[in-house]
Amino acid sequence: MSEIRSDLHYTEEHEYLQGTDDESVYVIGITDYAQGELGDVVFVELPDTGVILQKMEVFGTIEAVKAVSDLYCPVEGEVIDINTDLDDDPSLVNSDPYGAGWMIRLRVSDPTEVDELLTPDGYAEHIG
Amino acid sequence: MSEELRQTALFDEHVRLGGKIVPFAGFGMPVQYPTGITEEHRIVRQRAGLFDVSHMGEFVVRGPDALTLVQRISINDPSRIAIGQAQYSAMCLESGGVLDDLLVYRFPDRFMLVVNASNLRKDWTWIVSHADDLDAELEDVSVDTALLALQGPAARQILTPLSSVDLERIGYYRFLEGEISGIPATISATGYTGEDGFELYVLAHQALALWTSLMQEGSSYGLVPAGLGARDSLRLEMGYALYGNELDEEHTPLEAGLGWITKLEERDFIGRDALLTQKRIGLARCLVGLVFEGRGFPRSGYPILSGGEIVGALTSGTVSPSLGVGIGMGYVPAHLSAQGTELQVNARGRMLDGVVVRPPFYTEGSIRR
Numbered sequence A: 001m002s003e004i005r006s007d008l009h010y011t012e013e014h015e016y017l018q019g020t021d022d023e024s025v026y027v028i029g030i031t032d033y034a035q036g037e038l039g040d041v042v043f044v045e046l047p048d049t050g051v052i053l054q055k056m057e058v059f060g061t062i063e064a065v066k067a068v069s070d071l072y073c074p075v076e077g078e079v080i081d082i083n084t085d086l087d088d089d090p091s092l093v094n095s096d097p098y099g100a101g102w103m104i105r106l107r108v109s110d111p112t113e114v115d116e117l118l119t120p121d122g123y124a125e126h127i128g
Numbered sequence B: 001m002s003e004e005l006r007q008t009a010l011f012d013e014h015v016r017l018g019g020k021i022v023p024f025a026g027f028g029m030p031v032q033y034p035t036g037i038t039e040e041h042r043i044v045r046q047r048a049g050l051f052d053v054s055h056m057g058e059f060v061v062r063g064p065d066a067l068t069l070v071q072r073i074s075i076n077d078p079s080r081i082a083i084g085q086a087q088y089s090a091m092c093l094e095s096g097g098v099l100d101d102l103l104v105y106r107f108p109d110r111f112m113l114v115v116n117a118s119n120l121r122k123d124w125t126w127i128v129s130h131a132d133d134l135d136a137e138l139e140d141v142s143v144d145t146a147l148l149a150l151q152g153p154a155a156r157q158i159l160t161p162l163s164s165v166d167l168e169r170i171g172y173y174r175f176l177e178g179e180i181s182g183i184p185a186t187i188s189a190t191g192y193t194g195e196d197g198f199e200l201y202v203l204a205h206q207a208l209a210l211w212t213s214l215m216q217e218g219s220s221y222g223l224v225p226a227g228l229g230a231r232d233s234l235r236l237e238m239g240y241a242l243y244g245n246e247l248d249e250e251h252t253p254l255e256a257g258l259g260w261i262t263k264l265e266e267r268d269f270i271g272r273d274a275l276l277t278q279k280r281i282g283l284a285r286c287l288v289g290l291v292f293e294g295r296g297f298p299r300s301g302y303p304i305l306s307g308g309e310i311v312g313a314l315t316s317g318t319v320s321p322s323l324g325v326g327i328g329m330g331y332v333p334a335h336l337s338a339q340g341t342e343l344q345v346n347a348r349g350r351m352l353d354g355v356v357v358r359p360p361f362y363t364e365g366s367i368r369r
Helices: A032-038 A111-116 A120-127 B011-016 B037-046 B066-073 B117-129 B155-162 B204-221 B228-237 B272-281
Strands: A008-010 A015-019 A025-030 A041-045 A057-064 A068-073 A077-082 A104-108 B020-024 B027-032 B049-052 B057-062 B085-092 B098-106 B111-115 B137-140 B145-151 B175-180 B183-188 B197-203 B285-292 B303-306 B309-319 B326-333 B342-347 B350-357
Touching (some): B011 B027, B027 B037, B027 B228, B049 B204, B049 B228, B111 B117, B145 B204, B228 B309, B228 B326, B303 B326
Antiparallel strands (some): A025 A104, A057 A068, B020 B027, B098 B111, B175 B183
16 A cells, blocks of 8 residues: 655645745655556656746656656746755665655745645545 | 456466556566566576466467478477477568567477467467468467466576476476476476576466465575566566567568578478578668666667667667666667667657667576576
């Protein structure tokens, strides 16, 4: 059974957003369900720090053994940090998707957009 | 899905083990278990893995003209197969395109043809249609036959205490009929991984008992069940062709690098004329192996380029779990097929630099030739 954390926001494309102490900054990664479906992650390609992402813009790709998937940024914002640990160990996405397997930190332009994302219950329903 | 997926005799066991079931050639088959494709691959290279490949098709050919029929459809020469030996071959259309690749087993009183599940109906129709004038009896025993592949450097140690026959008597591409854990089996020293190992043909209703016995005996050797994902990356590291990827009706065995099994002299078979002509004229394109530098994941279907021009496409690609680099195969014009030729692959807009090599990519396997 995939873990769905109660304190996160979700997208239909299987990203999560996790709030931080700074209310306009969110950590983005992919869900436990997504990593399970993708299988062994081999590469993660992430944007440069400082890049401004539009809502639903592709911000990276995730290469798993079985398939390659695009990563979508569900809200507009600026990339203020990326997880460079994934260069050396992309399998962190598999082993700890909600922790060490995070991907980018985003300074969200309009935090109210985050409230429009899926709730944990909504995401649970989405993945059936 | 319009059609219900078929299940092998081990389907419930795969589900019980947490196998991720995917549609493959009309069957629901485990692509991986919770161990994961990469780790299953590594364990087969280091210890041993157990694969259910019961979806493969088996046809039995008997009768006075059995050899004549196999001669007619097989590009390799079945008259050279000794009793107790298996031979890798292919069937071609008149055009020389590959209908399927197969294994031909010679028993004292019959041949057994082992074909790809995805081609089973097509192959059956083809063979039957070329047997009209012959005194040969054909039987499709696929449904009643299960096939387990025990592969890896520890496979022999695991199987030895369970086998009624001395495994050391079974040379590479040879087989014996015996019993494994009391279950009648055709014990074949063949495989698709580049590792030492055996393929075991048993009656479908005894497949679970055999699987359970092998897993139990193998537990102290670190044996794990391995899925189709690992099977694919293992075969690709060896440069073994896969029907539907490297092999199809549009490419000939000569183009696919199967000249070594194409026996054109002093015999006749379907497709021979086309292959002789192609051999005389020379190949316009051929299958090459590619090794890639740097980050990036080559995949089937990605365009191959030379000097900015598209010259072909990858038929298979992966990041080799054993080597840690991207590897792939694909058809390119013959003048670009020499070892060391530098080619590029367009991986969704990112250009990967590749160099032509002669497979196998992985050369450390435990396979005993």
